[in-house]
Amino acid sequence: MPRTRFYGSLSSPKVDLFVDLxxxxxxxxxxxxxxxxxxxxxxxxxxxxxxxxxxxxxxxxxxxxxxxxxxxxxxxxxxxxxVYVGMEYGVERIRGVRDWKNAMIGGALTGALISAAGNRNKDKIVMDAIAGGAIATAAEFINHFT
Missing domain, CATH: 1.10.287 (Helix Hairpins)
Incomplete structure (x- = not known):
């Protein structure tokens, strides 16, 4: 039986803007x-x-x-x-190490801060901090393995 193969690649255009402050x-x-x-x-x-x-x-x-x-x-x-990028960078500078823990801490701090800005429920703030840390850590691991 004949086989058909398809080879190709897909790439997106890259647009980069840099603002130097x-x-x-x-x-x-x-x-x-x-x-x-x-x-x-x-x-x-x-x-x-x-x-x-x-x-x-x-x-x-x-x-x-x-x-x-x-x-x-x-x-x-x-x-x-x-806020997340700033928090992650700040944690990296404080810890002096560049690893996945910075993403986790930065995500947790961002989740808590954003939640606390519009919410007074302490349980909701903690849950948002956990979610922010989990999402940031997962994204870091996915970026590392791809």
Whole structure:
């Protein structure tokens, strides 16, 4: 029986923006904010486009709501990413070691900080810290093994 093979590769375009603020901590924090904020804006734009196509029309009011949602999502997720990158860098500088534990501690601190900013429930803050640490650690391990 004949076999068919398909070989190929897929690569995405790489766009890199670097803002030099004169401090590595600030550079990394702003870089994380911009990159993840942009991803969040793109996600919100795709969702809003779907809803516009589904409705079949767009009004001025709905368009403004869509823009506000895109900005809000970008600012929120950009802030979370910026805080995380800054925390991880700070932990690395304090510990003097570059390993997965920095991601875990940075993620836990970020989860707790973001949760505490909008929440007074101590159990929820602890759970968000655990989730942040777990997600950051898992992402670090996945990055390391791929």
């Amino acid at each position: 004169g401090n590595p901590f600030l550079n990394l924090t702003v870089d994380g904010f911009l990159k993840i904020g942009t991803v969040a804006v793109a996600k919100a734009a795709a969702e809003e486009t779907y809803y516009i196509v589904k409705r079949g029309s767009v009004s001025h009011h709905k368009f403004e709501q869509s823009l506000k949602k895109m900005c809000k999502e970008g600012a929120y997720w950009g802030t979370v990413a910026g």
